[in-house]
Amino acid sequence: MRKNRFITTLMITCGTLAFALQLGMQDTYAATRSMNVNEWLQQCRSICVKVTQEKAVYSGKGCPTSYFDKRFKRSRYGKRTRLHCADYVSWCLQRYKVIPTGQRFWVKGQKIKGQNAKQIKKSKKIQRIMIAKKGIPASQLVQRTGTKSLKKGDMVSVVRKTGSGHHIQIYAGTDENGKMIFYMVSHIATMGGKDTRLDLTKMTTQSRDPYSKDPRIAMIIRVKGLKYIDFFKVTTTAGDHGTIDETRNIKWGGSGTFHITPDDGYRISTFKVDGKIVKISKTAKSYTIRNVKATHRIDVTFEKDPNAPEKPDTPEQPSQPDESGRPSSSDAQNPDSDKTDNGEKDNGEADSASESKSVGVGGATGNDALEEDGE
Incomplete structure (x- = not known):
């Protein structure tokens, strides 16, 4: 009995560890969420890069696994990785932690289908916005304001003019020329059509959908809480x-x-x-x-800056005579500039100087000033 209990406990423990290891593998590609629409789109593009690196093809059969992780390798599927539009969008939501790892869904017009449809509909992290059963062109929706406008980062269910169709793609905004851009997995995003390899450039630069040049949108699926700051x-x-x-x-x-x-x-x-x-x-x-x-x-x-060189003292520049041979105006500041050629001051200037020296307080002459001081 004790031996059986020990074996049972050991098996449960191993199973728990294996499950935890599996979750760890699944979360290898899990992204942190800043809730900025540009980061959401960056994660969506990174999956495009991954699937093209693994030489994946577009197939209506979809991928055998509903998980997107490091196990998505060519070697695991006999060197033939494949997926369709629903796989791609589901993996984007898994990576951004909007839906649980392993959940997958697909769309048909305004309906969500698949074994996880109920969980997706009840999710509090996404918002379903019904536009029109036969769809409205994306070029018109992008001009609107409010909830029923087309916003960067929206997942859109597109249809034909008759309302039929089951395709989903992601609106990535506009390029520098104002051209609308969609991220997608489709036969128009491959190198040569259905069952051929997906092309990264075509996956991330399409301005249309598989049905028309101006996608007719029947339903919008929007991640709640995104911040639209560029x-x-x-x-x-x-x-x-x-x-x-x-x-x-x-x-x-x-x-x-x-x-x-x-x-x-x-x-x-x-x-x-x-x-x-x-x-x-x-x-x-x-x-x-x-x-x-x-x-x-x-x-x-x-x-x-202790290493900065000290500024040298600027020497005074000697005055230069003007064209007439007379000293420049700066010579007026030179005390010797009023001397004659003999080195003596002009008589008129000398008399004025002697008079100014003899003036005392109140304008009195030198003698008067002495007398006042003597009283």
Whole structure:
């Protein structure tokens, strides 16, 4: 009896460890969630990269596994990995921790189908938005405002003009030319049609759907709580004796270089990003902040540079005569500039000087002043 209990306990323990190990493998590709729409799309694109690296093909049969993890390898499926649009969108939601690992669904018009359809419908992390049974062109929905508008990051169920169809893809916003972009798995995103390898460029740059050039959207599935912020402010401050480039906005995931200019004879004393000291050279000319995904603050202070060379004294420049041969106006400040060629002062200037010296308090002459002092 004791032996049987021991074996039973051992089997339960091993089973628990195996299950935990399996979960760990499944979470290998799990992403952290900042709830920014750009990060959500980045995760969706990373799955496109993964499936093309594994030389996956588009197939209406879908992938044998409902999990997206490191086990999605060609070697596991006889060197033939395959998936369809529902696999792709389900894996995106799993990776972003919107739905549990292993759940999968597919769409048909305004309906959610599949063995996990009930769980998906009850999820508090996604919102289903009904648009129209026969769909409305994406170009019209993107112009709307409010809940029934098309927003960056939305998963869209698209249909034909008749309302038939079962395809889902992800709206990724517009490119620099204003062209709408969708991420998808479809025969139009392959190298040569159905059952051929998926192409990364075609998966991430499509502006249409399998049915039409302007996708007709019947239903939108939206991740709740996404933040639609594309630019973040990087605030800068500088102490005395130097400057740094002014505050600016930087696009999500982008970089920004800020130039630092100390005054002559000064160098960087402290450099902080978000209140934390960053070690940079005391004589650095610039600082680049990379992969910006939130607001930041840069503070820099300056100090005397002990290695700065001392400024030499500037010698006085001798006066130069003008074209007429006379001394320049600066000679008026020279006490000897009023002398004649013989070295003596002009008589008129001398008399004026002697008179000015004899003037006392109240304008009295020299003798009067002496008398007043003697009283």
